[in-house]
Amino acid sequence: MSALPWLHPDRVALLEQALHQRILILDGGMGTMLQAHELDESSFRGDRFEHGHDGHAKADEGNAHEHPGSCDLKGNNDLLTLTRPDIIRGVHTAYLEAGADLVETNTFNSTRVSQADYGLQHLAYELNLEGARLARAACGDMTAKTPDKPRFVIGVLGPTSRTASLSPDVNDPGYRNVTFEELAENYTESANGLIDGGADVIMVETIFDTLNAKAALFALSELFHQRGARVPVMISGTITDRSGRTLSGQTAEAFYYSVAHARPLSVGFNCALGAEDLRPHVQTLASIAESYVSTHPNAGLPNAFGEYDESPEHMAGVIGGFARDGLLNLVGGCCGTTPAHIKAIAEAVRDCAPRVIPSAAHAEAA
Numbered sequence: 489m490s491a492l493p494w495l496h497p498d499r500v501a502l503l504e505q506a507l508h509q510r511i512l513i514l515d516g517g518m519g520t521m522l523q524a525h526e527l528d529e530s531s532f533r534g535d536r537f538e539h540g541h542d543g544h545a546k547a548d549e550g551n552a553h554e555h556p557g558s559c560d561l562k563g564n565n566d567l568l569t570l571t572r573p574d575i576i577r578g579v580h581t582a583y584l585e586a587g588a589d590l591v592e593t594n595t596f597n598s599t600r601v602s603q604a605d606y607g608l609q610h611l612a613y614e615l616n617l618e619g620a621r622l623a624r625a626a627c628g629d630m631t632a633k634t635p636d637k638p639r640f641v642i643g644v645l646g647p648t649s650r651t652a653s654l655s656p657d658v659n660d661p662g663y664r665n666v667t668f669e670e671l672a673e674n675y676t677e678s679a680n681g682l683i684d685g686g687a688d689v690i691m692v693e694t695i696f697d698t699l700n701a702k703a704a705l706f707a708l709s710e711l712f713h714q715r716g717a718r719v720p721v722m723i724s725g726t727i728t729d730r731s732g733r734t735l736s737g738q739t740a741e742a743f744y745y746s747v748a749h750a751r752p753l754s755v756g757f758n759c760a761l762g763a764e765d766l767r768p769h770v771q772t773l774a775s776i777a778e779s780y781v782s783t784h785p786n787a788g789l790p791n792a793f794g795e796y797d798e799s800p801e802h803m804a805g806v807i808g809g810f811a812r813d814g815l816l817n818l819v820g821g822c823c824g825t826t827p828a829h830i831k832a833i834a835e836a837v838r839d840c841a842p843r844v845i846p847s848a849a850h851a852e853a854a
């Protein structure tokens with residue numbers, strides 16, 4: 489990918505300049521913020537999906553027409569990009585006001601395979617396009633107020649609800665419910681929407697299966713070649729439990745070497761664990777990665793009710809330690825984090841120097 493020119497060279501130059509100067513702040517959780525609105529089924533549907541089908545879809549598209557209204561859309565947070573854009577934009581703005589330099593699009597499940605759970609697979613491109621446009625608009629407003637601090641849109645490609653490396657049936661280990669090719673086609677469509685909507689960067693995030701991530705990285709490489717230009721790529725894996733491995737069984741180091749060929753802008757970890765439990769894995773990345781290092785942990789481990797209750801002060805205290813030890817280039821929050829967490833984290837890392845990339849350190853010393 490590295491031979492191609494940047495699609496938006498001026499934006500990349502601003503981002504690189506900022507990364508050189510300081511630790512950049514990512515936003516926090518989207519789901520947590522949406523839950524606070526206590527939206528019901530009709531709010532998720534809006535006018536467009538009021539009658540259980542998509543009034544905009546052509547007759548031959550999607551199977552929404554095959555099951556009109558048979559499936560609840562409540563919980564399809566990505567659909568709110570189309571039905572309640574005011575709320576999604578409000579979340580982006582709240583994070584920007586809390587100090588985020590980069591905001592993530594509301595597109596975690598905006599792939600064809602994930603939207604198929606709701607019979608809305610035909611919306612995949614549109615959800616990504618509009619998701620990026622909303623984030624772009626929120627960033628544009630904020631940058632206009634403080635032009636010395638540019639804001640950036642991270643177009644998010646989520647892991648999907650399928651796993652390419654593992655069988656969902658323990659009695660049939662050879663079975664797969666998704667193929668590499670299918671995932672690559674999904675990611676191509678979604679990434680095209682994100683880029684057309686104005687994403688500055690694409691982040692392949694919450695990677696629990698490296699093969700899924702490789703399908704995304706392959707799709708990005710192909711579409712950059714088709715477009716004759718690329719955008720920076722961020723890669724963020726998930727250590728799923730205290731065993732210190734991803735769901736597909738890799739340690740932090742193994743994971744890094746599986747994705748380093750994509751020459752990402754950054755590699756990191758997010759979700760699943762709180763900051764304390766993620767620290768040794770971020771430390772491993774920080775010691776080996778020839779790219780920037782990011783982390784956006786959950787607000788601790790979920791409690792018995794599936795809620796996250798680590799306070800902004802506590803989380804910021806732990807992350808401040810990461811920053812003082814030189815482990816970080818980008819940091820934010822995942823599940824359970826709010827603008828209060830992001831504000832506290834931004835304050836905790838403000839006076840810390842960003843991590844120096846090891847190869848760059850060697851080159852400068854030589």
Ligand SMILES: [Zn+2]
Nearest residue numbers: 759760822823
């Ligand atoms: Zn999370």
